[in-house]
Amino acid sequence: MNLRELSKTLGLSQTTVSRALNGYPEVSEATRKRVEAAALRHDYRPNTRAKSLATGRTMTIAHVIPMSTKHEMVNPVFADFIAGAGETYQKAGYDMLLSVVSDPEEANAYRGLAARNTVDGMIVHAPRAEDPRLALLRKLDVPFVVHGRFPGVDEGDGYSWLDTNNRRGFERATSFLIDLGHRRIALINGLPELDFAIRREDGYRRALDAAGLPFDPALVRGDEMTEFYGHDAAAEMLDAPDPPTAFLTSSMIVAMGVRRAIQDRGLALGRDVSVITHDDDLSYFRTSTPEPTFTALHSSVRDHGRKCAQMLIDLIADRTRAPMRELLEADFLVGRSTGPAPAADWRITATQRD
Amino acid sequence: MNLRELSKTLGLSQTTVSRALNGYPEVSEATRKRVEAAALRHDYRPNTRAKSLATGRTMTIAHVIPMSTKHEMVNPVFADFIAGAGETYQKAGYDMLLSVVSDPEEANAYRGLAARNTVDGMIVHAPRAEDPRLALLRKLDVPFVVHGRFPGVDEGDGYSWLDTNNRRGFERATSFLIDLGHRRIALINGLPELDFAIRREDGYRRALDAAGLPFDPALVRGDEMTEFYGHDAAAEMLDAPDPPTAFLTSSMIVAMGVRRAIQDRGLALGRDVSVITHDDDLSYFRTSTPEPTFTALHSSVRDHGRKCAQMLIDLIADRTRAPMRELLEADFLVGRSTGPAPAADWRITATQRD
DNA sequence: ATGTTCTGTCAAAGCGCTTTGGACGATACG
C-alpha cells in the first residue's frame, strides 16, 4: 500500500493525503480524519527511502563502533550505551544504523556514510590519542556527537561531546584511599590510548602528587578490560615484593578479576586489600543488594546513550547551533570493598599464608 | 557530488556512468576506466536512498533486539553476535539497522520495518515460549533468520534458523558430571521462557533420567544471567541441607558468580564442587591461559552472528529458496572446574568450616 | 455587483538513482 493507491482509494490527490498525514494546516479537519482512518485501516506507512529522498532527511543516525584488529574485542559497554540511545531514537522516530568497523576501514566507513547520504548524524565512540577522526568528521560536514572527548582538544570548541569527569572521579577515589591510609595504590586501567584511560590516570597522578606520594609505574597497567586481565594484573602485583594495599580499576569486570586474585591469596576484600572501581552501571553487572559490593564511581552508560542521542537530535534539528558539551560527575558510592589500610605487618602474614 | 554532476563532468549520460560503475557490459572498457577514475577523484558514491528507491532493495538488514520491560536488561551476548554479523554485512555491502525495542512495541516495530520498506530482511533474536513473532513475520512476508528456534515448531519448516544444540550439549555435560560420580547437580539457567533455557533444561533432565537420578526442582533456577544471580543462587543451594556437588550454568558470567559463592565458603572449585558452563566465547570473557578455567560447552556467538548474517543474505538473494537450518554442536572442553564427586563426608567438613 | 482573501484541493516537478527501449555507427555476413 503506497501513497498513490491510498489516495486513489480516497478519491483524493496524493498532495492532500500527504499533507493530511503530516499534519499540515491546509487540509480540512474532516478530510484529515478520513485520511487518517484509511491509513490506519490499510496499515499505510510511508516508504522510508522515498520519504528521505524527497525530504533530504534520512531520520537515521549511525553509530560507528571501532573494533580493534589487534584485540577483536567489542567493548561490552556498547550494548548498554546503544540500548539507551535506542530508547531516545525510538521516541523521536529515528532509526539507528550500526557500523562495526575495524581500524583500517574506519576512515572509509565514516566517509561512506557521509557521501552516500545514509544518515543525518553520527555518534562517535571511544575517542583516543592521536585520533584522526576529529579532522575527518569536520571535513565531512555531518553533525556528530562524541561519547567522551578527544584528548588535547577538549576545551576547544568545534564539536559536541558528552563525557564523565574521569579525571575528577579518579582523583577523588585515589584521595579517598590515601585518606584511609593507603600508600601503595595500583591502577588497573583500560587501553592506554583511550581518552578515558588517559584522564583517569591523570586524576590518579594528581591525587598522588597532592599527597606527596611517588608515582610507581609498576603499579599501573592498561589493557583491554577483561576479568582475566584484572585477575592477572592484580595477582602479579600482589605477588611482588612491595604489593599495593589498594586497587583502582576502570571497570566492574576488571574489579571482579582483582577480587578473585585477592581471594585466591587468602586475603579479604575491604580489609586486607581495598578496591574502588569505575562502574558503568551495566545491566548485567547490577547488584541486587542495597549496599554495593564495590566502592565505586557510578556513571550510567545507558544514560549517556540517551543523552548523546538527544544532543545529536537537537544538533540535527538546528545544524547552526553552537557545539554542546556535557560533563557529568560520577556518583561516588562507598561499598564494602574499601577499608583502612592494614597495619604494615599484614603483608608478612599474607605472604606466609600464601 | 551526484550522478548527474559526475556525468556532466565526463560529458557522458547518467545511464553510461551508472552502468560503468555497476559493472554492466554495455560500456567500453576505456570509458569504464575513465568513469571509475573520475568517481574516485570526486569521491562519488551513489546516494543510498535514491539507489534503493530505484532498485527496490535497501541493502539494509534489521536486528530487533528485545528489551524486557521487567528487567531492562540488554543481553551482553548481543554485542558479540552483532560484531560477527557486522563483519559479514560489511563484506557484502549491507548496512545494519538496530532496533532496541521493549515488549509492548515489539509487534509494531516489526510491522513498521516491513511496511515502511526500510530493510531487506531481519534477524530475530531470543525466541521464546508462546512467541507471537513467528506468525507475525510470516504474515509480513519479509525474509528473516532466527538466532535460535521457536520452541515447539523447530522441526517444522517455514523459517530459517541457526542454533546451538543446547539440548545435546547440556545432556552431555550432565552425563559427564554423573560419570564423575555427582548425584546432586544444579542447573543455573537463563530466563525460563527463553528457548535456549527450555532446551538446556530438557537435556539436563534427559541425562538425569537416563542415569535414574531424580529431578529436584530445588536445584534448578532460571533468571537473567548476571554474576550476582549466579552467586546468590549457588550460595543458597550450597547453604541448604543437601547441597549440590556440581553446577551447570548457562553463561560464563553466571559461572563466575557460582565460583565466588563456592570460594566464599572455603570450598575449592573443581575439587569440592564442580562447575560446567555454557560459554558463548564472548571477547571480554576470553581467557588467556591455554588450559581453560572452566569446563565448558563452547559455541562462539560471534560466529553465529557471521553465519546468521550470511544465511539471511543468501535468503534475500533468492527469496524462493527453501528455509535454511543449521544446528551447531558446541565443543565440550574439559578445564579445571570439574573433578570427581567428593566423598560423602566432605560436606560436613565444609559446613563446619563455614 | 465587483474585487479580495481564504480554504481546500490538485497537477506537476523534483529528490538521485536504475533501467527500458531505442539510436547510431561500425562491423560482419550473405
Place this chain on the structure above:
DNA sequence: CGTATCGTCCAAAGCGCTTTGACAGAACAT
C-alpha cells in the same frame, strides 16, 4: 552492396514521496 548484428551510448520513464505554484469556490469586504 544491402542487410543483419554488435558495441556504445543516450533520452526518458519510473521508484514513492514532498512541495511548489495554481486554481476553483466560498466568504468577506467594498
